[in-house]
Amino acid sequence: MIQKKYESDFLVIGSGIAGLSFAIKASRYGTVNIVTKKRDFDSNTNYAQGGIASVIDPGDSFDSHIDDTMKAGGGLGNRKAVEIMVREGPSRIMELVKWGTKFSYASLSRKKKFDLGREGGHSNKRIVHAADLTGREIESALLNKISASRRIKIFENHTAVDLLTEHQLKIKNPYGKIHCHGAYILDNESLRVHIFSANFTLIATGGVGQVYLHTTNPEIATGDGIAMAYRAGASIGDMEFIQFHPTSFYDKRRSGISFLISEAVRGEGGVLINSRGEKFMKDIHPMKDLAPRDIVARTIDRELKRLGDDCVFLDITDRSREFLKKRFPQIYGHCKKAGIDISKDPIPVVPAAHYLCGGIISDNDGRTSVKNLYVSGEAACTGVHGANRLASNSLLEGVVFSHRAFLDMGKIIESRAGRKKIPNFPQWSKEGTFDPKEWIIVNHNIDDVKRVMWDYVGIVRTDMRLEIARKRIIMLAEEIHTVYKRSTISFKIIELRNLATIAKLIIKCALKRKDSIGLHYNSDHPQPYKKLKRVVIRSDHKPRLISNWQ
Numbered sequence: 001m002i003q004k005k006y007e008s009d010f011l012v013i014g015s016g017i018a019g020l021s022f023a024i025k026a027s028r029y030g031t032v033n034i035v036t037k038k039r040d041f042d043s044n045t046n047y048a049q050g051g052i053a054s055v056i057d058p059g060d061s062f063d064s065h066i067d068d069t070m071k072a073g074g075g076l077g078n079r080k081a082v083e084i085m086v087r088e089g090p091s092r093i094m095e096l097v098k099w100g101t102k103f104s105y106a107s108l109s110r111k112k113k114f115d116l117g118r119e120g121g122h123s124n125k126r127i128v129h130a131a132d133l134t135g136r137e138i139e140s141a142l143l144n145k146i147s148a149s150r151r152i153k154i155f156e157n158h159t160a161v162d163l164l165t166e167h168q169l170k171i172k173n174p175y176g177k178i179h180c181h182g183a184y185i186l187d188n189e190s191l192r193v194h195i196f197s198a199n200f201t202l203i204a205t206g207g208v209g210q211v212y213l214h215t216t217n218p219e220i221a222t223g224d225g226i227a228m229a230y231r232a233g234a235s236i237g238d239m240e241f242i243q244f245h246p247t248s249f250y251d252k253r254r255s256g257i258s259f260l261i262s263e264a265v266r267g268e269g270g271v272l273i274n275s276r277g278e279k280f281m282k283d284i285h286p287m288k289d290l291a292p293r294d295i296v297a298r299t300i301d302r303e304l305k306r307l308g309d310d311c312v313f314l315d316i317t318d319r320s321r322e323f324l325k326k327r328f329p330q331i332y333g334h335c336k337k338a339g340i341d342i343s344k345d346p347i348p349v350v351p352a353a354h355y356l357c358g359g360i361i362s363d364n365d366g367r368t369s370v371k372n373l374y375v376s377g378e379a380a381c382t383g384v385h386g387a388n389r390l391a392s393n394s395l396l397e398g399v400v401f402s403h404r405a406f407l408d409m410g411k412i413i414e415s416r417a418g419r420k421k422i423p424n425f426p427q428w429s430k431e432g433t434f435d436p437k438e439w440i441i442v443n444h445n446i447d448d449v450k451r452v453m454w455d456y457v458g459i460v461r462t463d464m465r466l467e468i469a470r471k472r473i474i475m476l477a478e479e480i481h482t483v484y485k486r487s488t489i490s491f492k493i494i495e496l497r498n499l500a501t502i503a504k505l506i507i508k509c510a511l512k513r514k515d516s517i518g519l520h521y522n523s524d525h526p527q528p529y530k531k532l533k534r535v536v537i538r539s540d541h542k543p544r545l546i547s548n549w550q
């Protein structure tokens, strides 16, 4: 079988909320190829529980949502981007409804009123949800809509390896700036790497949770898009801000993905208690159990260390079984299978890596620093989350900024400035590579990266832990680079290489920060900088501290 060339007007890498919602719109302007590395619904989006935040309630206001978002982000957020996200949110949500998403309504008799939930850091009820299966509902509505389009083609089990930019040709860019023309894509089954060229490429590859040993994220979350963009020379920012969700289900074996116990459970009255039955959040923050996530996760971490316990507990036993089964069918069922009736027993919970606030830096229209390369969703660093994301703001960010990226590309297409001749990229070369055979080396390296990150680059950091992590990851990354260069290309090798890059980026950004803010807490430097700073890194320069978003 020979390597193929696929051409389309738009190439979308990833089939979560960011990629799919963009593709639906972009198809108005031309053909869209979506590549996705597993099945079409495999995404973080499909796992989202709590919901999507937006100002819907007449008693709520845009200003309140903007303030909550800025406050949760430690003041490091990009105010302009936050305003855009919040103000454009309601229209995007109504669009999701128009496309077939069935959110939960307050009661059957008042059908048109959303049942609004409450989550940490929000001063109003503003979480639109579909019971505790919000992501699955959105994902299936989007896929359904796409299945009716003849202009959109989804390539499942196709993994993006690297972007087609001048760095692949080893030539100077004829247009001045680095320019993206698509990507090399591996067909996971045939193991052929094909060229997918396009006038516009959108990275919508989601987050990086799999770089940690314990995470709520599914297996796809290995930061591929960010690693690819970094190699191609794009600016990357805020990688030190990893959000640990305070409450994932504590399973004694702690293997595989940590099942999430939605913050909405606390929104419905759930209270955190330690093994002595003490309500330990009550004196920590005025919002108690609904304080922003960085604060709750750090407090749990402190309780576990103080008492030498393996988990804390989330108590929602005040609510009736009927209510819990209806409001949280998935959580109720998961706990029941594990032998816990949540209407009678507190749920054992621990923090787990959940969300990346940083990523590929983009402007308010999804543009990256590489021409014709856009980014949206969790892979993007729009600045809306600052140093810590407010709950349920990420589905919102994805859908709002994908819309803006679509509008921006539309303008370029209409002005006919978008089409450039696509250079001839060489076919993928297999020369000098062979089947690694010793898969034990690959598996061992993946485990090592995850463990180093969990033990040394977790909720509470110190200079010494970060320095140890840096040395270990650099050593591992060199070894992984050698394995990558010599091995026949495969899905697993691609992910391993990207995980090593992501680990390096997180550590480098964390080391550059000599302060603590939001999700980055270094006990050797417990105070924030007097003047707020961001960290930006590129493959051709070390991390730099720059002034906050203007």
Ligand code: FAD
Pocket: 013, 014, 015, 016, 017, 018, 019, 035, 036, 037, 038, 040, 041, 042, 043, 044, 045, 046, 047, 048, 049, 050, 051, 052, 053, 134, 135, 158, 159, 160, 161, 204, 205, 206, 207, 216, 217, 218, 220, 224, 225, 260, 354, 355, 376, 377, 378, 379, 391, 392, 393, 394, 395, 396, 398
């Ligand atoms: P994703 O939905 O993760 O999609 C990424 C896509 O890219 C996938 O299809 C993946 O297969 C594909 N991909 C990745 N790499 C490659 C590659 N190399 N080649 C091809 N394809 C690739 N946020 C909220 O706002 N509200 C919530 O209630 C909420 N609950 C959550 C619960 C859980 C358990 C988790 C894990 C996250 C939750 N989040 C929530 C966060 C939110 O789900 C994500 O931030 C959001 O869905 C990201 O959307 P996305 O489109 O950017 O990426």
Ligand code: SIN
Pocket: 048, 049, 050, 051, 261, 262, 263, 264, 355, 390, 391, 392, 393, 394
């Ligand atoms: C949750 O349901 O707690 C997750 C919400 C989010 O990550 O935004």
